[in-house]
Amino acid sequence: MSKEIRLASHPEGMPRPENFQLVEAELNEPGADEVVVENIFLSVDPYMRGRMMDRDSYLPPFQLGETLQGGAVGRVIRSNHADLQPGDYVNSMMGWREAYVTHGSVLQKIDEKLAPISYYLGVTGMPGLTAYAGLLDIGQPKEGETVFVSAASGAVGSIVGQIAKIKGCRVVGSAGSEEKVRLLTEEFGFDAGFNYKTPDLPGTLGKLCPDGIDVYFDNVGGIQLEAAIDLMNPFGRIAACGMIGQYNDIDPPPGPKNLIFVVGKRLNMRGFIVSDHFDRYPAFLKDMGEWIATDRIRVRETVVDGIENMVDAFLGLFQGQNIGKMLVKLR
Amino acid sequence: MSKEIRLASHPEGMPRPENFQLVEAELNEPGADEVVVENIFLSVDPYMRGRMMDRDSYLPPFQLGETLQGGAVGRVIRSNHADLQPGDYVNSMMGWREAYVTHGSVLQKIDEKLAPISYYLGVTGMPGLTAYAGLLDIGQPKEGETVFVSAASGAVGSIVGQIAKIKGCRVVGSAGSEEKVRLLTEEFGFDAGFNYKTPDLPGTLGKLCPDGIDVYFDNVGGIQLEAAIDLMNPFGRIAACGMIGQYNDIDPPPGPKNLIFVVGKRLNMRGFIVSDHFDRYPAFLKDMGEWIATDRIRVRETVVDGIENMVDAFLGLFQGQNIGKMLVKLR
Incomplete structure (x- = not known):
């Protein structure tokens, strides 16, 4: 079972808790090349507000009744994919849920030795x-x-x-x-x-x-x-x-x-x-890794616990409740 | 003698005729390397409104009591400058006046065979x-x-x-x-x-x-x-x-x-x-000359007669009284 958050209605003005719905969903058994991932950190970002409107922008709008998408870092717990092993950390756009099953090829494996895993949703993400x-x-x-x-x-x-x-x-x-x-x-x-x-x-x-x-x-x-x-x-x-x-x-x-x-x-x-600037990712990661290692870039995070508080964390962005990256920690 | 137009006061909102003053000024005798030019066409351009305000912008403001500056095409009538002969046509920023004396080196000689002289204030200017x-x-x-x-x-x-x-x-x-x-x-x-x-x-x-x-x-x-x-x-x-x-x-x-x-x-x-784009002038003049010669660019002008009507012509820009370039013809 995975708790996840769906869009219940399109917000008008400031979103309210009733625009969202927390549900429990069954996880499918992983098929060929699929993996099961438990999310550890979920990202809330201001741009997500735009996708809650009922109109196209540079990203398609979130659909009512579907689980919201967002950045997330998790850990593989079962794998039918050759490149991923249980225990591997992965970055995905499968946020707003505790766990999921997906094809291994859509996930980015991340190196927890290079930076704390939460950083991949923030300073190195x-x-x-x-x-x-x-x-x-x-x-x-x-x-x-x-x-x-x-x-x-x-x-x-x-x-x-x-x-x-x-x-x-x-x-x-x-x-x-x-x-x-x-x-x-x-x-x-x-x-x-x-x-x-x-x-x-x-x-x-x-x-x-x-x-x-x-x-x-x-x-x-x-x-x-x-x-x-x-x-x-x-x-x-x-x-x-x-x-x-x-x-x-x-x-x-x-x-x-x-x-x-x-x-x-x-x-x-x-x-x-x-x-539009993903081609800069390698140069960025190299520079940023050095700057963090040499303390030239300092990182702050605001961490909220539990998917039950995900909507509050999101709404908190618009009240300035975060310093640095706002994250929801699941485990 | 040269009739010329000076800024009498800084306009507030839409300029009024009383913001301007038409005066007659003596022309000095030309000194070494100086020339006497009679203007034929004066340019009125919307950007001039900005210079009538009492604040710096990308160009310094017009000074009260001084003759306004603006594009003009004229003919040399006397010359002490080796490169200019009486009868030569020249482009200058010495507009808003009938005639002037200046150093020959600040003038751009123009080729009346390449395009009508008024074009140098418009389509080729x-x-x-x-x-x-x-x-x-x-x-x-x-x-x-x-x-x-x-x-x-x-x-x-x-x-x-x-x-x-x-x-x-x-x-x-x-x-x-x-x-x-x-x-x-x-x-x-x-x-x-x-x-x-x-x-x-x-x-x-x-x-x-x-x-x-x-x-x-x-x-x-x-x-x-x-x-x-x-x-x-x-x-x-x-x-x-x-x-x-x-x-x-x-x-x-x-x-x-x-x-x-x-x-x-x-x-x-x-x-x-x-x-900021004067470096493009040679390429521009070459292209534009060809386009005009082959009728791919058509030119319209709105020509008002006499320096007495210069202010009206300028004000007319803001009422849309021009089609194509608005010019004042002196002779």
Whole structure:
């Protein structure tokens, strides 16, 4: 038996617990080349909110009544596949469930000696690659430039800022609590951080970026995007990674009033999705492995126990309840 | 004596005639290497509105009491410079005046046999290069793609659309009157055009772009930008050339509500200024010369007579009184 979470209804606005359903499902016997996997860590990510809407985006929407998909790290407990042995750790998109049976070839075996297995859902997984490809390939920061990243204490933002520091940039981050802001400088090595709930966000950001902003890594949209555009230097780059501030809006808010500066400042605003950048995974894993080993990248995780708390963990993302990667631990 | 136009006060909102002052100025005697030029055509361009504000942008603001600068084509009438003879035609930024004295080395001699001299302020000048570099280098259209251009009957837009047709694209344009819309298809060879004042702009644009939009050449911002973002295909490019709809706004309007699509669709929105692309001038002039000679690019101009009407011509840009390049003819 495996407990799993299905989408019961499409959320309107902020998802509520009744949009989800926890059910127990039988596991099939594994057939030829199939394996049985017990999940250990499940990933909750803000982008999943988009798939809960009843419309196509870059990923197909979650179907009502079907078990939700998401990143997960688990352990093989039975195997009919030649390349996988019981005890092997695997990464999959078979999250939101305790266990599953699938064809062995769709699983990525992971090396628990290289990094703790949970990291494959975070710093050495999709969020890490998002930070790496988004900052380096889209943002293209140069030594001495100023990089601003919003949602800077999160799974992606905390890595963006640390990579930017490695590349010799001045790094400023925003976060949603005093504790998080302190972490930005004390733990993650940012040059400055601020609470985006400050009454004067543009003024605060301006003071922390006396030489303007060359790269804005945007995780939130809204007034932080507008404030950043005001401060961008000519030929600045905006890596548009997400707009978490709007994922639950029923009526989307107006866009930045100062978008006209894109012309005069020759700004380049470019959206990206990590799956378009999988070719960077080998280079990323090599760099990230070194940076973690030499303590140049520090990792924080927020771990919630039990699949019963999966929905709460997911909803907590939108209340800023995570520092670093938010994970659900099953065993 | 030379009549010239000076900025009397910084306009607030739509400029009014009293923001300008027509004065008569003495011409100095030309010194060593100097020449005397009588202007024949003066250029009015929407970007000039930006320089009338009291703040720096990519160009310094016009100073109160000084003669305004702008593109002009004139004829040398006296010369102390070895490379220029009386009768030579020259292009300069010494517009908004009938005649001037300057050092010969700051003038570009133009070839009246290659194209009519007025074209050097339009299709073979800055607006043409803006269209060429903006479409080809920023927009990067591929054969078979759909290109949408706003302000499509104007100096830049009409050339953008025709170059896009030469490159094998489906081309849709918007303009502000039925006469202009008719010209888009009948004169400039667009596949479709529409009046942006239609009550259902998004629906109209959608019908004309059944395969979505791959490149949006944005001259106007506002609701046309929002409608285009809705229709953009994945990896679409927005060449942000100008936002004429907002140049006279005292309070900038909100930006597009759907900017979040930049992420999921991986859109690339990039602002540009023609002066960053002067290195493309030789290639541009060669291509454009051929295209005009073979009637693949058709040129329209709106010509107003006399420097007394210069301000009206400039203000007319914001009421859509031009088809193609708007010029003031002095003699």
